[in-house]
Amino acid sequence: MELFRYSRSIYTRQTELIGASWDLLPWFAAAGVAFVLVHAVIMLLARRRKS
Amino acid sequence: MAADQSGKIVRHHLIDRLYHWLMAIAVFILLGTAFLPIVGIKFQWIDIHWMTGVFLTLIVLVHIVRALFWQDWRSMLVTPSDIRDIASGARETLTGGAEAPKPAKYNGLQKFYHLAVALLLIAIIITGLLMMLKIDTPFWRRSPYWFTNYWWGIIYAFHGLAAMAMITMIIIHVYFASRPEEWYLTRSMFRGWITRKEYESHHDTGRWKP
Numbered sequence: 733m734e735l736f737r738y739s740r741s742i743y744t745r746q747t748e749l750i751g752a753s754w755d756l757l758p759w760f761a762a763a764g765v766a767f768v769l770v771h772a773v774i775m776l777l778a779r780r781r782k783s
Numbered sequence: 784m785a786a787d788q789s790g791k792i793v794r795h796h797l798i799d800r801l802y803h804w805l806m807a808i809a810v811f812i813l814l815g816t817a818f819l820p821i822v823g824i825k826f827q828w829i830d831i832h833w834m835t836g837v838f839l840t841l842i843v844l845v846h847i848v849r850a851l852f853w854q855d856w857r858s859m860l861v862t863p864s865d866i867r868d869i870a871s872g873a874r875e876t877l878t879g880g881a882e883a884p885k886p887a888k889y890n891g892l893q894k895f896y897h898l899a900v901a902l903l904l905i906a907i908i909i910t911g912l913l914m915m916l917k918i919d920t921p922f923w924r925r926s927p928y929w930f931t932n933y934w935w936g937i938i939y940a941f942h943g944l945a946a947m948a949m950i951t952m953i954i955i956h957v958y959f960a961s962r963p964e965e966w967y968l969t970r971s972m973f974r975g976w977i978t979r980k981e982y983e984s985h986h987d988t989g990r991w992k993p
Contacts, residue, residue, distance in 0.1 A: 749936030752943030760947040764954025
């Protein structure tokens with residue numbers, strides 16, 4: 733998985749950064765879902781302990 | 784006090800609710816026009832993307848001016864007591880410790896969330912406005928020579944990373960808005976007010992006097 737997108741300049745033949753890698757898109761979404769799941773489980777356990 | 788005879792406590796004025804929902808619509812349009820083509824749903828996205836971006840920029844500017852001059856912007860600042868309250872809340876939840884103090888209008892986590900979204904939006908708006916130099920609009924002709932390729936790469940990378948991070952933040956926001964203990968806040972973003980009972984049970988009435 734790449735973090736950034738690169739291209740090779742036709743003039744200098746050097747590799748140039750052109751932006752963030754779109755491979756990261758599902759990972760950012762997964763981070764949100766993971767946060768939700770962890771928080772929901774913690775809150776569920778806390779409520780069970782209280783009751 | 785912004786409460787009427789029926790005991791309604793005003794939490795969000797109409798203009799603030801309008802801002803919230805217009806911003807939400809704009810952000811969803813921007814994310815859709817940015818990422819749907821990337822996941823394979825191809826369409827002419829560039830015009831609606833930049834126009835929505837300009838609209839988002841304008842309403843964010845209105846929000847900043849309103850917050851600075853018409854609202855209590857200090858109520859959204861993260862303070863040391865917010866960090867102590869977050870720690871108390873975490874202890875209460877994780878170990879069943881003493882009940883955490885009630886917040887003022889916004890709790891510490893809401894303030895951190897606002898700060899994170901504000902920083903992401905500022906990054907997206909600044910880089911987005913710069914990226915508009917590379918497209919023709921009714922206002923100017925494209926002029927991609929303001930920056931070298933090196934700096935364009937950095938601008939595009941920041942724009943993309945901040946936009947993807949917004950997806951994470953939106954998932955978290957929608958999750959909290961849908962949790963039953965937060966419904967009273969979600970309702971208030973539609974109708975503008977909370978009940979006196981909700982005000983007294985969820986907030987420190989000494990720290991938030993609407």
